[in-house]
Amino acid sequence: MQIFKSVCRVCHGGCGALLFVKDGKLTKVRPDPDSPFNQGQMCVKGLATPEMMYHPSRLLTPLKRIGKRGANQWEVISWDKALSEIAQKLDRVRQESGPESIALGQGTGRHHFMHVIRFANALGTPNWYEPGLANCLLPRITVSHLTYGGFVVADYYGKIAPKTILFWGHNPLVSGPDGELSFPVKRALKAGSFGIAIDPRRSETAKLCKMWLPIRPGTDAALALAMAHVIIREGIYDKEFVAKWTVGFNRLKKHITQYSPGWAEAVTWIPAEEIVAAARKYALNKPSVIEWGVAIEHTPNSLQTVRAIALLRGLTGNIDIPGGDILGMNIVKPYPVMREQLPKGMIEKRIGSSQFKLLAGFRALIPSAHVPGLFKSMRTGDPYRIRALLIFGGNPMVTVANSREVYQSLQKLDLLVATDFFMTPTTVLADYVLPAAFWPEINQTIELPFVAENAVFAQQKVVQTGQCRQDEEIMI
Numbered sequence: 001m002q003i004f005k006s007v008c009r010v011c012h013g014g015c016g017a018l019l020f021v022k023d024g025k026l027t028k029v030r031p032d033p034d035s036p037f038n039q040g041q042m043c044v045k046g047l048a049t050p051e052m053m054y055h056p057s058r059l060l061t062p063l064k065r066i067g068k069r070g071a072n073q074w075e076v077i078s079w080d081k082a083l084s085e086i087a088q089k090l091d092r093v094r095q096e097s098g099p100e101s102i103a104l105g106q107g108t109g110r111h112h113f114m115h116v117i118r119f120a121n122a123l124g125t126p127n128w129y130e131p132g133l134a135n136c137l138l139p140r141i142t143v144s145h146l147t148y149g150g151f152v153v154a155d156y157y158g159k160i161a162p163k164t165i166l167f168w169g170h171n172p173l174v175s176g177p178d179g180e181l182s183f184p185v186k187r188a189l190k191a192g193s194f195g196i197a198i199d200p201r202r203s204e205t206a207k208l209c210k211m212w213l214p215i216r217p218g219t220d221a222a223l224a225l226a227m228a229h230v231i232i233r234e235g236i237y238d239k240e241f242v243a244k245w246t247v248g249f250n251r252l253k254k255h256i257t258q259y260s261p262g263w264a265e266a267v268t269w270i271p272a273e274e275i276v277a278a279a280r281k282y283a284l285n286k287p288s289v290i291e292w293g294v295a296i297e298h299t300p301n302s303l304q305t306v307r308a309i310a311l312l313r314g315l316t317g318n319i320d321i322p323g324g325d326i327l328g329m330n331i332v333k334p335y336p337v338m339r340e341q342l343p344k345g346m347i348e349k350r351i352g353s354s355q356f357k358l359l360a361g362f363r364a365l366i367p368s369a370h371v372p373g374l375f376k377s378m379r380t381g382d383p384y385r386i387r388a389l390l391i392f393g394g395n396p397m398v399t400v401a402n403s404r405e406v407y408q409s410l411q412k413l414d415l416l417v418a419t420d421f422f423m424t425p426t427t428v429l430a431d432y433v434l435p436a437a438f439w440p441e442i443n444q445t446i447e448l449p450f451v452a453e454n455a456v457f458a459q460q461k462v463v464q465t466g467q468c469r470q471d472e473e474i475m476i
Contacts, residue, residue, distance in 0.1 A: 007446045007459045008046040009439040013181050014448040015042050019440055019462050026050050026440055026463050041183045057422050059435035060466025070429050089415045093388045099124030100349045101387045107394040112471035116392050119475040126350035127369045131399045134359050139297045142358055143306040152325040154289035156184035160323035164194045164285045170293025171203040196278050216269040218299045224308035226264030229256045230279035231315050238317025246314050283316045287323030378409035388415040392471050397425035435468040442470040
């Protein structure tokens with residue numbers, strides 16, 4: 001029996017893992033007690049890795065469609081033949097319709113995230129997408145950079161623990177590793193941190209908190225403005241931090257006079273006195289952190305909602321202090337997307353660039369095509385036709401809205417290539433299906449937390465399953 005250290009990537013968290021290998025086969029996965037990130041704890045998804053790797057339905061060889069699209073009829077072909085045929089068809093599309101007629105897609109952020117973007121740029125196309133980016137994390141990333149100059153994460157690992165944790169549309173005990181994992185959150189709450197949960201339902205996290213604000217769905221911005229109103233009106237904001245590190249305070253002070261707790265009660269259905277109590281606790285019981293989740297990005301005008309919440313950190317001086325929300329160290333610089341290397345005029349051709357500038361325009365931090373518009377272009381040719389789609393670890397038939405329209409869009413493609421672990425509703429429609437390597441089958445460096453890059457871990461290949469290949473190897 002051999003034991004290897006690695007990093008679990010079943011989600012985009014990154015728990016330290018011990019891999020037990022016997023006779024070239026992974027027999028079990030256990031948490032690494034020496035990992036500073038998960039500190040010897042792991043969820044059932046990571047522990048179940050061997051079951052997923054050796055599942056009888058796992059894709060093990062490249063497949064080529066031989067029947068009608070969607071008929072699920074295939075022939076096994078070699079990697080050389082598959083890659084050669086795909087490359088020839090992509091080149092034909094590029095020559096006939098331009099590189100912008102090729103699109104690349106994926107699932108949520110994993111090890112290959114930035115590689116797919118770079119691959120798109122190498123092909124000369126601006127049309128890369130991640131299905132949930134516009135309504136999952138990107139508003140928080142964009143607002144953080146616009147407001148603080150970088151992304152912030154809660155400091156659970158320093159000498160001083162947060163005294164107050166404000167869970168805003170976030171239930172980290174059972175989901176959502178884009179902020180922090182559940183383990184340090186549980187530890188902090190058990191150690192005495194004052195938890196405030198803002199959630200329409202009494203979630204698993206809310207049950208461990210000392211205050212629960214059952215907010216009316218979609219009214220988060222009103223609550224944030226009312227809390228800012230209390231903090232400024234009562235003079236409990238961090239005056240030194242505001243004077244030294246912020247701009248526009250007087251304009252904000254004037255702006256929020258209309259957003260009283262009484263006004264917010266009618267909008268949010270939260271009693272005014274509870275809004276006041278939550279604002280006071282967050283501002284005075286420092287250091288405080290805000291654990292914000294994807295729920296606030298599923299509301300109308302979510303970017304402004306996120307901005308309103310982000311302002312609370314600045315008002316109270318809870319930015320970059322021990323036990324507060326700290327800026328990512330970015331000890332490994334974010335992987336360059338090389339958007340400036342696209343051919344001239346290509347950024348303007350990105351689907352959605354003129355209408356969704358912070359998502360697809362030249363100012364976008366992680367430039368992505370507008371997903372509904374991208375699939376519409378496959379069906380209608382407006383503003384031009386997407387003819388080829390390469391998907392790395394994505395399943396748009398399930399993850400993109402309006403499955404009927406997605407199905408119609410994929411049927412219109414000249415070329416659909418899907419790389420995955422298993423057959424899915426999307427791979428069934430592909431022309432080529434390529435078997436992807438699972439996380440114990442790849443070599444990679446992992447920077448965590450996502451976007452903040454406070455630590456770097458090594459992920460190593462310990463086994464080989466079938467003919468499965470790492471995504472980056474396929475691209476190259």
